Amino acid sequence: MAVEPLLATKAQRAFIGTVTIQAIVVLVMVGITFNKVDEHVDLHEGKYTVHVSLVTTWDKNSRFTQTLPCYLALFALAELFELFMAFDALRLRNIIQLIGLLIFHLALVVSAALQVHQTKSALVTLGDDCGSEESFTDCGGSGTLWAKIQPFLIVAPCVIGLSWFLMIFFVRKLYAEFGWAIFHVVGANPKMKTMYQWYQIMICLLKFDFFFFSGVTMQLLIVVLQRNSAEYGVTIAAIPVVLILLILCGLAVQREVKWIMSISLVMMLAASSYLYKLVRFYEPSSQAQYQTTRATLTVFTIVAFILLIGTFAVGLRCFADFDRGLQASKINAVPSRPKLAGEKASSNQAYQSGAPLGPRISIE
Numbered sequence: 001m002a003v004e005p006l007l008a009t010k011a012q013r014a015f016i017g018t019v020t021i022q023a024i025v026v027l028v029m030v031g032i033t034f035n036k037v038d039e040h041v042d043l044h045e046g047k048y049t050v051h052v053s054l055v056t057t058w059d060k061n062s063r064f065t066q067t068l069p070c071y072l073a074l075f076a077l078a079e080l081f082e083l084f085m086a087f088d089a090l091r092l093r094n095i096i097q098l099i100g101l102l103i104f105h106l107a108l109v110v111s112a113a114l115q116v117h118q119t120k121s122a123l124v125t126l127g128d129d130c131g132s133e134e135s136f137t138d139c140g141g142s143g144t145l146w147a148k149i150q151p152f153l154i155v156a157p158c159v160i161g162l163s164w165f166l167m168i169f170f171v172r173k174l175y176a177e178f179g180w181a182i183f184h185v186v187g188a189n190p191k192m193k194t195m196y197q198w199y200q201i202m203i204c205l206l207k208f209d210f211f212f213f214s215g216v217t218m219q220l221l222i223v224v225l226q227r228n229s230a231e232y233g234v235t236i237a238a239i240p241v242v243l244i245l246l247i248l249c250g251l252a253v254q255r256e257v258k259w260i261m262s263i264s265l266v267m268m269l270a271a272s273s274y275l276y277k278l279v280r281f282y283e284p285s286s287q288a289q290y291q292t293t294r295a296t297l298t299v300f301t302i303v304a305f306i307l308l309i310g311t312f313a314v315g316l317r318c319f320a321d322f323d324r325g326l327q328a329s330k331i332n333a334v335p336s337r338p339k340l341a342g343e344k345a346s347s348n349q350a351y352q353s354g355a356p357l358g359p360r361i362s363i364e
Contacts, residue, residue: 006090009177011173011177012090012174012177014166014170015090015098015167015170015174016087018163018166018167018170019082019083019086019163019167022159022162022163023079023080023082023083026075026079026112026156026159027075027076027079029152029153029155029156029159030071030072030076030152030156031072032152033072033149033152033153034069036145036148036149036152037123037149040137040145070219070222070293071115071118071119074111074215074219074296075111075112075115075156077211077214077215077218078108078111078211078215082101082108085097085100085101085104085207086101088207089101092200093178094178094203094204095171095174095175095178096200096204097200097204098174098175098178099171100204101167102164102167102168102171104208104211105160105163105164105167106164107299107303108160109157109160109164110299111296111299112153112156112160114295114296114299115153115156115296116150116153116154116157117295118295118296119149120150123145123146124144124146192325192326192329195324195326198314198317198318198321199253199254199326201314202253202311202314202315202317202318203250203254205307205310205311205314206246206249206250206311208307209246209304209307209308210243210246212300212303212304212307213242214239215300216300217235217238217239219293219296219297220297221236242271245264245267248260248263248264249264249315252264253315253318253319253330254331255327255331256322256323256326256327256330258319258322261315261318261319261322262319264315265312265315265316265319268308268311268312268315269312272305272308272309272312274301274304274305275301275305277301278302281297281301282294
């Protein structure tokens with residue numbers, strides 16, 4: 001089997017098509033929800049544009065007006081990231097990244113389901129049975145704003161869940177296709193193949209580290225932190241620092257630069273202290289400000305911490321493989337289909353679809 005060009009096979013086109021279509025549908029659902037709320041709630045000033053109960057405070061309004069834009073921004077980031085990761089995995093013929101993408105997609109289902117509860121928690125402040133016309137925006141009964149947007153919020157996890165099963169089907173087909181690509185890169189040596197797979201896992205983890213760090217940071221900046229606080233400035237400053245750290249770590253593991261890799265591993269251990277944020281989400285003195293985003297923030301923070309520890313462990317494994325002959329394969333990791341000059345090659349010059357081979361070698 002030859003190494004096909006990007007999107008040259010039905011399985012590749014079907015996989016990327018599934019990811020693209022579900023991303024469009026989900027973003028449309030979230031966009032419709034945002035638009036319907038924006039018709040009745042001033043999302044910029046934190047004040048309702050319709051009559052509301054006097055017991056509703058400005059702080060509650062403010063938390064809601066920030067929660068829904070954060071929900072929209074978070075899902076836009078997730079869907080764009082998933083599209084990038086899908087194209088990148090197909091470009092690199094990286095089955096490890098495709099498996100990681102399946103896990104990430106399953107996490108999107110959970111996140112979309114959590115957002116249904118969190119949006120209701122932020123919007124419905126007077127309960128489900130109040131039902132008066134004066135409480136259209138902050139009641140949960142029939143005929144209210146919540147009743148209108150709930151179906152669109154429910155569609156999102158359903159569509160993401162359905163597309164997950166389709167993606168599993170296509171990944172199974174891509175598994176066999178990409179196995180031949182790895183053979184083109186590292187050859188038939190089992191030890192080299194194992195080292196290359198650990199390298200692929202490391203690069204994949206670095207990409208997911210960036211997304212989950214960005215997700216936590218986005219929620220803190222949009223919903224929780226005050227712009228005049230010191231914590232807000234520290235969070236802003238951490239964004240380029242983490243981005244540079246991840247990029248340098250990726251280059252270090254690819255080019256096998258030991259001193260940069262050592263610094264990256266030490267910084268990962270230092271960054272794990274960020275887990276202290278979980279305490280602030282639930283301690284009495286600060287839990288109120290995290291009320292409408294606590295569930296999503298908790299999930300993102302825990303996953304980010306687990307990924308960071310996993311990246312550190314895999315980084316140590318990759319560090320141990322430095323200077324063992326894999327560097328050239330890492331740098332030239334994108335296989336391409338060899339071109340044949342002239343007419344069709346005979347059977348002793350080509351294997352199936354035209355990739356020239358040397359003597360027969362057993363991949364096992």
